[in-house]
Structures are given as structure tokens and as C-alpha cells.
């Protein structure tokens with residue numbers, strides 16, 4: 001995975017950015033991205049795909065990417081689904097199917113999405129979530145137990161956005177009431193016995209199948225590599241569920257947050273940690289990487 005892509009012949013490298021949303025491209029509290037607009041504009045103008053990879057749902061991400069005028073693929077619910085906007089991809093990528101229409105997309109009937117399914121179905125997941133809760137006897141509360149009002153209060157999302165967040169397909173976000181520091185090992189083991197995984201995002205624990213953001217990134221990268229001779233991947237994230245992406249990227253970026261991960265730099269020596277949090281850190285990191293490559297090419 002070492003990076004010497006720009007010295008390989010005369011083909012300019014094809015950049016792909018994989019990015020987490022909450023606390024990374026989006027501000028942790030306000031969900032705004034204004035400070036990342038300069039770098040986003042450069043990506044859009046330069047044809048650099050900005051691939052969202054989040055624990056958010058397809059419904060939330062499809063709205064967001066339209067608001068940012070992006071038409072690149074995106075990875076939903078911790079790698080459970082990969083979606084390709086049909087306005088960009090008129091033919092389906094290999095093994096992709098037409099994504100089933102959702103209630104909220106009725107107004108956008110002219111577009112639609114192709115889909116790769118990597119995760120376990122939500123109904124299966126919830127069944128096993130109940131079994132794990134029973135087995136551990138812990139007061140675990142998932143999105144499937146919550147009203148839209150409760151999800152809105154916990155996330156700070158308005159009602160409309162909370163409704164989109166509740167349209168789960170592959171991942172159950174949950175909290176554990178009355179426990180400051182739950183035993184994560186016990187939790188992971190209970191999930192593993194059901195063939196599932198638990199990861200930590202910025203606000204919630206997430207229960208999902210064996211998929212993760214890194215695997216979905218790998219699958220998309222393989223597909224891009226068939227279309228472009230030299231690809232360079234950048235990955236940005238702020239939480240442990242982003243680490244599988246950072247490990248795989250040519251340019252891994254940890255966006256600063258309140259959490260600290262002292263061991264991560266040892267594991268990923270190329271890791272860059274931003275000075276600023278959220279979209280401000282995102283903007284500086286992406287501009288820095290794109291500039292560095294431009295300069296190296298100019299010096300070649």
C-alpha cells in the first residue's frame with residue numbers, strides 16, 4: 001500500500017476520498033460543513049470522488065450528498081450498503097441491484113440508486129439485538145425501541161432528519177442506560193456469538209453484521225482500480241469505526257475530536273492528525289494532501 005503512485009508513468013493519479021460524516025466532514029454538534037466548502041469545491045471541480053462512509057442511513061446520506069451537489073457512490077450504515085447514484089452511473093456496476101425505493105424518495109423518482117448489499121438485514125439484526133439484551137440483562141436501548149422524538153433529542157437532529165435516521169437497513173445504533181463504562185469485551189463477545197459486531201461511533205454503539213467501513217471501501221477501491229490505472233486513496237475519520245478505512249488508505253487522516261487514540265499512530269505510521277476538529281480540520285487536511293501531490297508532480 002506504500003505511496004509512490006505519482007512516479008508510476010505519466011498517468012495522473014486518480015484520487016478518491018473516503019470520509020466519515022459526523023465529527024469529520026460534519027460538525028459534531030451543528031452537522032454543518034461550511035468550513036469544508038473550499039476543499040469540497042476543489043474535489044468537485046477536479047473530478048475527485050468524495051465517498052461518504054458513515055453509520056448514517058441511505059436516506060440521510062442521499063439527502064446530504066444532494067445538498068453538497070455530490071453524485072459519487074456512498075457507503076451507508078457502517079459498510080452495510082454501497083449506493084451508486086444513477087444520475088452518474090447509468091448502468092449498474094457488476095453485481096449491483098436497483099435499490100428498493102423508500103418512502104422519502106418518492107419526490108426523486110427520476111433518479112434512484114444502484115446498490116451493493118454487504119450487511120445483514122435489519123429484521124435479523126433486531127432479533128439478535130433482543131437476544132443479546134436478554135442474555136446480558138443490560139438496559140440496552142436501540143433506535144428500534146425509540147420514538148422519532150427520542151432519536152431527535154439524543155442526536156440533536158430535527159424531526160425530519162431524525163425520521164431519515166430511523167430508516168435503518170443494516171445497523172442498529174444503541175445506548176446503554178445506567179452504565180458509565182460498560183464492559184466492551186463482554187458486549188463484543190455476546191455480539192460475536194450471534195455472528196455480529198459492535199463498533200463505537202461518536203454518539204452510539206452500533207450493532208451490525210461482519211461488514212465494516214473498511215471492507216466496503218476495499219470493494220469500491222477494487223472497482224475504481226479497474227477503471228483507473230493509478231489510484232490514490234485518502235480516508236478521513238474521527239472514531240474507532242473509521243479505523244478500518246484509515247488502515248487501508250494511502251493518506252489516512254484522523255480528524256481531531258474530544259477522544260484521544262494514543263496507540264493509533266503506532267499502528268498506522270502514515271497517520272496525520274488534524275489540528276482542528278470537524279469540517280475545519282477536514283478542509284485543511286484535504287487541501288494539504290492535494291497541494292502536496294500537485295507540488296510533487298510539478299517537481300518531477
Ligand SMILES: [Mg+2]
Pocket residue numbers: 020021022023024201202237238239
Ligand atoms: Mg464520526
